Amino acid sequence: MDVWDAVVVGAGVAGLVAARDLVQGGAEVLVLEARDRVGGRLLNDELPGGAPIEVGGQWVGPGQDRALALINALGLRTYPTYVDGEHIAEMGSFRSQYTGRIPRLNPLVLADIGQAQYRLDRLARQVAATDPWRAPRAEELDTQTFDTWLRKTAHTAGGRAFFRLVTEGVFSAEPEDMSALWAAFYVGGAGGLDALINTAGGAQQDRVVGGTQRIALGLAEQLGDRVVLDAPVTDIDWQTSGVRVVTRNGLTVRARRAVVAVPPPLAARIRFTPGLPGDRDQLVQRMPMGRVIKVNVAYDEPFWRHAGLSGQANSTDRPLGTVFDNTPFGGSPGVLVGFLEGRHADAGARMDLDARRAQVIDDLVGYFGPRAGNPLAYIERDWAEEEYSRGCYGAFAVPGTLTRFGPALRSPVGPLHWAGTETATNWAGYIDGAAESGHRVAGEVLPELS
Amino acid sequence: MDVWDAVVVGAGVAGLVAARDLVQGGAEVLVLEARDRVGGRLLNDELPGGAPIEVGGQWVGPGQDRALALINALGLRTYPTYVDGEHIAEMGSFRSQYTGRIPRLNPLVLADIGQAQYRLDRLARQVAATDPWRAPRAEELDTQTFDTWLRKTAHTAGGRAFFRLVTEGVFSAEPEDMSALWAAFYVGGAGGLDALINTAGGAQQDRVVGGTQRIALGLAEQLGDRVVLDAPVTDIDWQTSGVRVVTRNGLTVRARRAVVAVPPPLAARIRFTPGLPGDRDQLVQRMPMGRVIKVNVAYDEPFWRHAGLSGQANSTDRPLGTVFDNTPFGGSPGVLVGFLEGRHADAGARMDLDARRAQVIDDLVGYFGPRAGNPLAYIERDWAEEEYSRGCYGAFAVPGTLTRFGPALRSPVGPLHWAGTETATNWAGYIDGAAESGHRVAGEVLPELS
Numbered sequence: 059m060d061v062w063d064a065v066v067v068g069a070g071v072a073g074l075v076a077a078r079d080l081v082q083g084g085a086e087v088l089v090l091e092a093r094d095r096v097g098g099r100l101l102n103d104e105l106p107g108g109a110p111i112e113v114g115g116q117w118v119g120p121g122q123d124r125a126l127a128l129i130n131a132l133g134l135r136t137y138p139t140y141v142d143g144e145h146i147a148e149m150g151s152f153r154s155q156y157t158g159r160i161p162r163l164n165p166l167v168l169a170d171i172g173q174a175q176y177r178l179d180r181l182a183r184q185v186a187a188t189d190p191w192r193a194p195r196a197e198e199l200d201t202q203t204f205d206t207w208l209r210k211t212a213h214t215a216g217g218r219a220f221f222r223l224v225t226e227g228v229f230s231a232e233p234e235d236m237s238a239l240w241a242a243f244y245v246g247g248a249g250g251l252d253a254l255i256n257t258a259g260g261a262q263q264d265r266v267v268g269g270t271q272r273i274a275l276g277l278a279e280q281l282g283d284r285v286v287l288d289a290p291v292t293d294i295d296w297q298t299s300g301v302r303v304v305t306r307n308g309l310t311v312r313a314r315r316a317v318v319a320v321p322p323p324l325a326a327r328i329r330f331t332p333g334l335p336g337d338r339d340q341l342v343q344r345m346p347m348g349r350v351i352k353v354n355v356a357y358d359e360p361f362w363r364h365a366g367l368s369g370q371a372n373s374t375d376r377p378l379g380t381v382f383d384n385t386p387f388g389g390s391p392g393v394l395v396g397f398l399e400g401r402h403a404d405a406g407a408r409m410d411l412d413a414r415r416a417q418v419i420d421d422l423v424g425y426f427g428p429r430a431g432n433p434l435a436y437i438e439r440d441w442a443e444e445e446y447s448r449g450c451y452g453a454f455a456v457p458g459t460l461t462r463f464g465p466a467l468r469s470p471v472g473p474l475h476w477a478g479t480e481t482a483t484n485w486a487g488y489i490d491g492a493a494e495s496g497h498r499v500a501g502e503v504l505p506e507l508s
Numbered sequence: 509m510d511v512w513d514a515v516v517v518g519a520g521v522a523g524l525v526a527a528r529d530l531v532q533g534g535a536e537v538l539v540l541e542a543r544d545r546v547g548g549r550l551l552n553d554e555l556p557g558g559a560p561i562e563v564g565g566q567w568v569g570p571g572q573d574r575a576l577a578l579i580n581a582l583g584l585r586t587y588p589t590y591v592d593g594e595h596i597a598e599m600g601s602f603r604s605q606y607t608g609r610i611p612r613l614n615p616l617v618l619a620d621i622g623q624a625q626y627r628l629d630r631l632a633r634q635v636a637a638t639d640p641w642r643a644p645r646a647e648e649l650d651t652q653t654f655d656t657w658l659r660k661t662a663h664t665a666g667g668r669a670f671f672r673l674v675t676e677g678v679f680s681a682e683p684e685d686m687s688a689l690w691a692a693f694y695v696g697g698a699g700g701l702d703a704l705i706n707t708a709g710g711a712q713q714d715r716v717v718g719g720t721q722r723i724a725l726g727l728a729e730q731l732g733d734r735v736v737l738d739a740p741v742t743d744i745d746w747q748t749s750g751v752r753v754v755t756r757n758g759l760t761v762r763a764r765r766a767v768v769a770v771p772p773p774l775a776a777r778i779r780f781t782p783g784l785p786g787d788r789d790q791l792v793q794r795m796p797m798g799r800v801i802k803v804n805v806a807y808d809e810p811f812w813r814h815a816g817l818s819g820q821a822n823s824t825d826r827p828l829g830t831v832f833d834n835t836p837f838g839g840s841p842g843v844l845v846g847f848l849e850g851r852h853a854d855a856g857a858r859m860d861l862d863a864r865r866a867q868v869i870d871d872l873v874g875y876f877g878p879r880a881g882n883p884l885a886y887i888e889r890d891w892a893e894e895e896y897s898r899g900c901y902g903a904f905a906v907p908g909t910l911t912r913f914g915p916a917l918r919s920p921v922g923p924l925h926w927a928g929t930e931t932a933t934n935w936a937g938y939i940d941g942a943a944e945s946g947h948r949v950a951g952e953v954l955p956e957l958s
Contacts, residue, residue: 201655201684203907234651235908292742292779306779323793327777329742329756336799336857336892340899343773344906346793349786404912407786442786449790456794456906457653458685462854 062088063507065303065313067291067328070098071489072477073319074277075128075496076503077284080317083504088311089281090303092290092446097274098320099441099450100489103354106434109386110269111354111393113439115451115489116384118270119256119263121249122490124497125273129266132276136264140383141257143366146425148373149216155367159256167216174212174221175251182246187483190243191464200461204241205233219374226399227372227380228254229487230348230451235400240455247484247491257370257382261488267387270489290446294318294474295331301473315503319477319496322453323347324446334471341463344456345480347449349442351398351406353378353418356435360385360392362426369394371425377402378421391434394422407440414438452487453480468498473506475499512538513957515753515763517741517778520548521939522927523769524727525578525946526953527734530767533954538761539731540753542740542896547724548770549891549900550939553804556884559836560719561804561843563889565901565939566834568720569706569713571699572940574947575723579716582726586714590833591707593816596875598823599666605817609706617666624662624671625701632696637933640693641914650911654691655683669824676849677822677830678704679937680798680901685850690905697934697941707820707832711938717837720939740896744768744924745781751923765953769927769946772903773797774896784921791913794906795930797899799892801848801856803828803868806885810835810842812876819844821875827852828871841884844872857890864888902937903930918948923956925949 064080066073069091080087095101101114118125118136129136147154147161154162163171185193193199199207204225212218225233229244248254254261266272278285286309293304294316301316318325326342333339360383362369369383377398384395396418398406406414415436422430441450455464468481477499482491514530516523519541530537545551551564568575568586579586597604597611604612613621635643643649649657654675662668675683679694698704704711716722728735736759743754744766751766768775776792783789810833812819819833827848834845846868848856856864865886872880891900905914918931927949932941 201653201682203652203656205651205907206653206656232651232908232912235906323776326773327779329777333893333895336890336899337854340796340799340854340892343796343898346790346906349790401912404787404790440786442790443783445783448793449786456685456796457655458682462682462851 059086059088060312061300062086062311062313064315064317064503065090065301065311066317066319067303068098068319068478069096069274069278069285070319071100071274071492072479072496073317074274074281075493076317076319076477076500077281078277079497079500080503081281081284083500085504085507087284088313089285090289090291090305090311091285091287094287096278096285097271099447100271100274101439102269102271103437105356105386105391105393107391109388109390111384111386111437112269112271113352113354113437116265116270117262118266118489119253119261120259121253122261122485122488124493125488125490128273128493132273134272134276135267137267137387138264139257139262140385141368141370143363143368145368146371148375149219150375164216167214170212170214170217171220174208174217177211178242178245179250182242182250185239185242185246187243187247189464190239191460193239196239196461199239199242200237200457202238203234203457204236204238207238208233223372223374223379224251224255226402227397229454230350230397230399230403231454232400235456236454237457237460239460243460244486247482247486262382265387273489291328293329293331296472296474298472315473315475315506317475317477317499317503321347321447321478322480323448337463337466338471341459341466344459344463345453346456347442347447347453348451349400349403350450351403351438351440353396353398354384354437355394355396355418355422355433356437357392357429357433359390361429367426376421376424377405378418381422381425394430396422403440403442407442470502475502509536509538510762511750512536512761512763514765514767514953515540515751515761516767516769517753518548518769518928519546519724519728519735520769521550521724521942522929522946523767524724524731525943526767526769526927526949527731528727529947529950530953531731531734533950535954535957537734538763539735540739540741540755540761541735541737544737546728546735547721549897550721550724551889552719552721553887555806555836555841555843557841559838559840561834561836561887562719562721563802563804563887566715566720567712568716568939569703569711570709571703572711572935572938574943575938575940578723578943582723584722584726585717587717587837588714589707589712590835591818591820593813593818595818596821598825599669600825614666617664620662620664620667621670624658624667627661628692628695629700632692632700635689635692635696637693637697639914640689641910643689646689646911649689649692650687650908652688653684653907654686654688657688658683673822673824673829674701674705676852677847679904680800680847680849680853681904682850685906686904687907687910689910693910694936697932697936712832715837723939741778743779743781746922746924748922765923765925765956767925767927767949767953771797771897771928772930773898787913787916788921791909791916794909794913795903796906797892797897797903798901799850799853800900801853801888801890803846803848804834804887805844805846805868805872805883806887807842807879807883809840811879817876826871826874827855828868831872831875844880846872853890853892857892920952925952
C-alpha cells in the first residue's frame with residue numbers, strides 16, 4: 059500500500075478495536091505495535107501445568123457493555139471470579155472474616171466510610187463523563203488532590219485508611235497523586251464506587267476463559283497481516299492531508315489519518331513534526347501512569363477454599379493490600395493474585411527478587427496460614443519497568459490538568475486522533491474504556507476518509 | 509575521538525557548565541545540542557535598532573553566587589533592572605501606585621499577606637534543599653497542592669489572589685499544579701519569598717549587558733568545536749562501562765559517561781536501552797513544565813519614566829499580570845516586558861497572534877496609559893510551543909512526587925548523570941540552579957574517569 063487510509067499506533071485493545079471498526083467501514087488500515095505481541099496491558103503467562111494466567115488486566119463486570127460485547131463477538135466466554143466463603147479484612151491490627159460486601163469493623167469507622175462513600179458517589183454523579191472540566195465544582199475539585207478531599211470527608215483514621223487502600227486498589231496510585239476531579243470522574247464513569255471495588259456485581263465479577271489477552275489475540279487474528287509487530291513508532295510527521303510514520307527499525311508508513319492508541323506518557327515520547335500544540339503537549343506531561351507489581355502465586359490446590367475462605371483479602375497495613383482467588387477456569391492449580399500498588403510498588407521495586415518474593419509470601423501466610431508458604435510458582439510483573447507501558451493500571455490526571463487541558467485528551471490535531479482507555483468517558487482505565495475509545499476514534503476517522 | 513570521556517546532552521547553562529568543568533578536569537567531552545543554537549531557555553532576540561533583548565530567562569540577583577561567578581568569569585557585566593519611580597499594583601478593581609516593596613492595600617489584606625508569607629518562609633526553612641522529601645512535614649506537604657496549603661493559610665480573597673499572582677510570576681504555573689512540598693522547597697532554595705519576587709534585593713535585581721544568552725555563548729566559545737549543534741539525541745544505549753548516544757540525524761557518539769542536561773519531561777522522551785528503572789521513569793512522568801508566553805514591547809523611548817513610573821506593574825485580574833521595564837543597557841529603545849503565565853498562557857495560546865497582541869497592548873494601556881498603544885515592536889515567545897523546551901520557566905513536582913521519587917532526581921543510573929536547573933538544591937529553576945547542577949554533575953563524573 060502506498061498510502062494507507064489509517065495507521066494505528068499500538069495494538070492494545072483500543073488500537074485493535076479502532077482498526078477492526080475502520081476495516082469494517084471499508085478502510086485500508088495498518089497497525090504498528092512496538093512489542094513482539096499484541097495486547098498492551100493485557101498479557102497471558104502460563105501456570106505450572108500450562109493453564110493461562112493473566113499478568114496484566116484481567117476482569118470484566120456488569121456495566122462494561124463494550125467489553126462484554128467484544129468478548130461475545132469474539133466467541134470468548136466468561137466465568138465468575140471465585141467468591142464463595144469468607145473474605146479477610148485487616149484494618150490496622152484488627153482482623154475480621156466476613157461474607158457479603160462489608161467487613162465487620164468498628165461501627166464508627168463503618169459509619170464514616172458509609173457517609174464518605176455517599177458523598178463521593180454523589181459528587182461523581184455531578185461530574186459529566188464527557189466533559190468533567192465543566193462540572194459545577196470542577197475548579198474547586200481540580201485545585202486539590204483526592205487525598206485533600208478525603209481528609210475533609212472521612213473523619214476517622216480507619217475511614218481514611220480504607221479509602222487509601224481503595225485508591226491503591228482502583229488506581230494503583232496514592233490519593234495525593236491525582237486530582238480530586240479525576241477521582242470523581244473515574245468513579246462516575248463506573249457508576250459509583252461499589253461498581254469499582256466489588257467482585258460480584260462489580261468490576262472484578264468475571265474473568266475470560268483462556269485469559270483476557272485472548273481479546274486482543276482474537277482481534278489481531280481478524281486483522282491478520284494488517285498488524286505489524288516489533289515496530290516501535292518513533293516519529294510522526296503530519297500535515298492536514300496525512301501522516302508519515304517512522305518506526306525505530308526503519309519502517310516508513312504513509313496514511314491519510316493516524317490513530318495514536320498508547321497511554322498519554324508514551325504518546326509524549328513520540329516525536330511529532332511539526333510539534334503538537336502546547337495544550338496537547340502540556341496535557342501529556344501531566345498524566346502519569348499508576349504503578350503496580352502484580353503477583354500470581356500458584357499452589358497445588360486452592361487450599362483456602364477448604365478452610366471456607368474465598369481467597370479475597372485486604373489489609374490497610376500489609377504491602378500486599380489486595381488479594382483474590384485467581385484459580386484458572388478448570389480449577390487447577392490454585393492461584394492467589396496479589397497487588398503491590400502505588401507506594402508499595404515503589405518499595406517492592408527497590409528490593410531484589412528474593413526479598414520481594416519473601417515479603418509477598420509472608421503476607422499471604424499472614425492472610426491464609428502456613429500452607430501459603432509453599433507455592434508451586436511465583437509469577438510477577440512490574441509494569442513500571444515495561445518500556446511500552448511504563449506503569450499500570452492507567453494514567454491519571456494530576457491537579458489542574460483536566461480544567462486546563464482536558465479537551466486536548468480527545469480533540470484531534472489535524473490528521474491525528476487519540477485513543478486509549480485514558481481517553482474514554484466511562485471506565486477510563488479498563489478494557490471497556492479501551493474499547494469505547496477505539497469505537498469513538500474509528501467514528502471520527504471514517505467520515506474523514508470519504 | 510573513538511570513545512569520549514563524557515558526552516553531554518543539551519547545551520543550556522547546565523550542560524555547558526558541566527562540559528567546561530569536565531574539560532578543566534582534563535576530560536575529553538562532546539556536547540550534543542538539539543537546536544541550532546546554544547542557551548536552552550536563554551535566548552537573545554533583537555530590538556529595532558539592533559540592541560539585544562532576552563525572550564527567555566534574563567535576571568540574576570543576590571544569593572545567586574554561582575550565576576554571578578559565571579558571569580564574572582566570562583567577563584560579562586551586569587546592570588540594575590530599572591526600578592526608579594512608582595510601581596503599579598491592581599488588586600481586583602483597586603489600583604495603587606507605590607514605591608518600595610509593598611503596595612498600598614486594604615490593611616486587612618496586607619496583614620493577611622504578611623502572616624501567610626511569614627508562614628511560608630518559616631515552612632520553607634524547615635525543608636532541606638538537598639532532601640526535601642525528608643523534611644519533618646514532608647508527607648503532609650506532599651499530599652496537598654500548594655493551592656490547598658494557601659487556602660488554609662491566607663484568609664482573605666485579596667490575600668489568596670496575591671499568592672496566585674505570585675505563584676504565576678515565580679513558577680508560571682498555578683498553585684494547584686504543584687505539590688506544597690515543591691513550593692516550600694523552591695522558596696527555601698532562594699532563601700525566602702522576598703528573594704524570589706523582589707527586583708532590587710531579589711531575583712529580578714540585575715541584568716546582563718548584552719543579554720543572558722551571552723552566558724551560554726561565552727561558555728560555548730570556550731568549548732569550541734566540542735559543541736555540536738543540530739544534534740537532537742533520540743537514543744542512549746548504556747551499560748556500566750559506557751554509553752552509545754544516537755542523534756536524529758544519524759550521529760553516533762560513544763563515551764564513558766553521559767550527562768543528560770535537559771528538563772525532566774524532555775529527558776523522558778529520550779529512549780534509553782535498557783530502559784531506566786521505574787523510579788526514574790515515574791519521576792519524569794510527574795514533573796511537567798510551567799507555561800509562559802513572554803512578551804517584549806518596544807517604544808521609541810521609556811515614556812513611563814517621564815511620568816514617574818518604574819515600569820513595574822502587577823494585576824491580579826489582567827492576563828498580563830506582571831510587567832517590568834526591560835529597556836536595554838544604553839537606554840534605547842524603551843521596552844516593557846510582560847508575562848502571560850499559567851492559565852493566562854493557556855488562553856493566550858488559543859488566540860491568534862493579532863488577538864493576543866491586542867490583549868497584551870490593551871493591558872499595557874491599562875497600566876501605563878495611551879502611549880503604550882503605539883509600540884515600535886512586539887516580540888513574543890511561547891515556550892510551550894518550543895520542541896526543545898516544551899514550557900518555562902522550569903519543571904515542578906506534582907503532589908506525591910518528591911516523597912515517592914525525589915532521590916531519582918539526581919541519583920546516577922550506571923553511567924548516566926542528571927543535570928539541569930530542576931536538579932539543583934538552590935534556585936532550582938534559575939540560571940544559578942543550572943550552574944549548580946553543572947558543577948555538581950562534573951564533580952560526580954570526574955572521579956569516575958580516573
